Amino acid sequence: MTKERITREIVQTMDQKDSLSHFKSEFYTQDDHYYMDGNSLGLLSKRAEAAVLTSLQDWKEQGIDGWTEGKEPWFYMSEKIGEMTAPLIGAEPEEVINTGSITANLHQLLATFYKPEGNRTKILADSLNFPSDIYALQSQIEQKGLKHEEQLIQVESKDGYTLKEDNIIAQMDERTAVLLLPSVLYRSGQLLDMKRLTEEAHKRGIIVGFDLAHSIGAIPHQLHEWNVDFAVWCTYKYLNSGPGGVGGLFVHEKHLGQKPGLAGWFSSKKEKQFDMEHTLTHSETASAFQMGTPHILSSAPLVGSLEMFNEAGIETIRSKSLQMTRLLMNLIHQELSDFGFQIMNPLEDERRGGHVSLVHPEAASICKALKSEGVTPDYRSPNVIRLAPIALYSSFEDVYEMIGILKKLMTEEKHKQFKNERGIIA
Ligand SMILES: Cc1ncc(COP(=O)(O)O)c(C=O)c1O
Ligand SMILES: Nc1c(O)cccc1C(=O)C[C@H](N)C(=O)O
Structure with a gap:
């Protein structure tokens, strides 16, 4: 001090x-007002507001043609926001997509990457994570016909606020299929060593996912270089997308091309989507992990907001x-x-x-x-x-x-x- x-x-x-x-x-x-809660809901910026107004204007003037002909065409907005987000997390543009919420994206990526087989059936998490993440893990385990009481391991905290990386690593073994941790713990603000945890998990054949809710927009990441398998985040905190703003996900390049666990028509390759075939030709980028129609009016603020992050x-x-x-x-x-x-x-x-x-x-x-x-x-x-x-x-x-x-x-x-x-x- x-x-x-x-x-x-x-x-x-x-x-x-x-x-x-x-x-x-x-x-x-x-x-004369001191807003210290941008870690829960960030404030509105003029650029985010203008971006929403652009989408409203496109709707007003073009109706359905706004999807492809609007000033900010809705059909490509999730990918555009993904590209704009990539520098914040050290990702390649095709590894990132703007979609869903943390909880929905966790379900998607667990449905894709959690494949319990033989003895490797467990998910390793922590006892301090946000409840929604834990509920998602529990229900994904149940979806596989297993008992979460047996398969979900939550690393304990000694002081009730922080975790020790050594204790997490000590619990990784050949029975662990997936490791899911927050980058920053929502109560104590502890930043975990994502690089080290990923390396240690990979040595043991474990798939690694992070919840970046409390780090995206506040902290640089190198997800691609660290070889993280997947990540999810919300955008209403540090990225200032507004209440219920659309979240995002990252899937490492090495997994791209894989079939999404939960498919929908927005998982399609863009050029195939409107062929309306009953066989999905999924995208080869993180776009494949989208499901239904993007929530344009809750994504649009990011077009304005992320511009500022990239400038700064x-x-x-x-x-x-x-x-x-x-x-x-x-x-x-x-x-x-x-x-x-x-x-x-x-x-x-x-x-x-x-x-x-x-x-x-x-x-x-x-x-x-x-x-x-x-x-x-x-x-x-x-x-x-x-x-x-x-x-x-x-x-x-x-x-x-x-x-x-x-x-x-x-x-x-x-x-x-x-x-x-x-x-x-x-
Ligand atoms: C760490 C963490 N995970 C998950 C959530 C919930 O995310 P969502 O409501 O976007 O699914 C929050 C905050 O709401 C959070 O802080
Ligand atoms: N997502 C929230 C919501 O829908 C309503 C109120 C608050 C929130 C939050 O984001 C809480 C936040 N994740 C937290 O760290 O406590």
């Missing part, structure tokens, strides 16, 4: 040096995000040491994602009090406050202001006015 006292002047200097600061005006942010560059985004979360942690030490907060995310740059995870016994009431004071944090049961300053639309001074607000409300015990229990979502 730094020794120098952090002042407003210091953070203002950081803002002056920030090469990404101009992006803030491209987002709908509110004055994911390495620059990561570097600012690390600087912001480092500042946030330093300010917590400087300003909040009397109030019983504990930082649960790993402190090292290479082990933490885009959010800071603060544990406090009164986390729920503190989050409600923060909201009443113009800060949007994110609460996760039972005691976690997640705070995510976002590289494209948060400033260093926002982080400074937000900690000032938190300190004031803790000093005045304003959170005591709120029930220490979760609302419907947070």
Whole structure:
């Protein structure tokens, strides 16, 4: 931690040096409001809005011809977004497609890659992953006529927040068919060593998949180079596609050409799709893992949003995000040491994602009090406050202001006015 006292002047200097600061005006942010929840639902940008309006205009003016003749033809939009996403995850364009949701894509890729055979029947996961991933794993095991209680192995966490890569590797063996892990854990923000885990799993003949929900748009990846077999993600968090925005998937080139586990007419080769044959000629790219008609109005925002990510560059985004979360942690030490907060995310740059995870016994009431004071944090049961300053639309001074607000409300015990229990979502 730094020794120098952090002042407003210091953070203002950081803002002056920030090469990404101009992006803030491209987002709908509110004055005197500090939005720290972009790790759950990112904010709307003007470019994303314009992209949706383009698709609406195409529909208005062209009706069905919008599929091929629109300004942004709908028939090719999922592939275009896949190409735009590829640089963020270190993929070849044909390895990526914009489709589905994390849960739907997990079902698709498990239906494709989970092939229990002989003794190799188990799926290795962890005990801290988001519930939807675990439900998908359980039901895919059941789909194969097996019992998930016997086949799903969930690596335990010693502290209830983080995982040790060594413990995960220790559980990989010749009975493991698939390994599925989050890149960044949704509560603690721990970033797992995807490269090492993939290498170790492959040595043992295991197929490797990652859920990139909490890393895509915040952290660079090298999925192709690391030889990851598949990955899934959502786009409504760091990629700012809006509520229910269409997700994405990656399938390594070495598996392309394989038949999708769950086929539909959008799995087709584009030039064959409208032949309407009952024998599927599936695409040879990640497009094959689509099923039905793409959700154009929930994909379109990405055409605008990803343009900004590619202009900014994911390495620059990561570097600012690390600087912001480092500042946030330093300010917590400087300003909040009397109030019983504990930082649960790993402190090292290479082990933490885009959010800071603060544990406090009164986390729920503190989050409600923060909201009443113009800060949007994110609460996760039972005691976690997640705070995510976002590289494209948060400033260093926002982080400074937000900690000032938190300190004031803790000093005045304003959170005591709120029930220490979760609302419907947070
Ligand atoms: C790690 C993780 N997996 C899965 C999900 C659910 O994804 P979806 O609702 O897009 O299927 C979320 C968030 O909602 C998540 O954070
Ligand atoms: N997907 C969400 C939704 O449909 C409603 C509210 C929140 C969400 C989220 O994304 C939660 C998020 N995955 C989390 O990490 O908690």
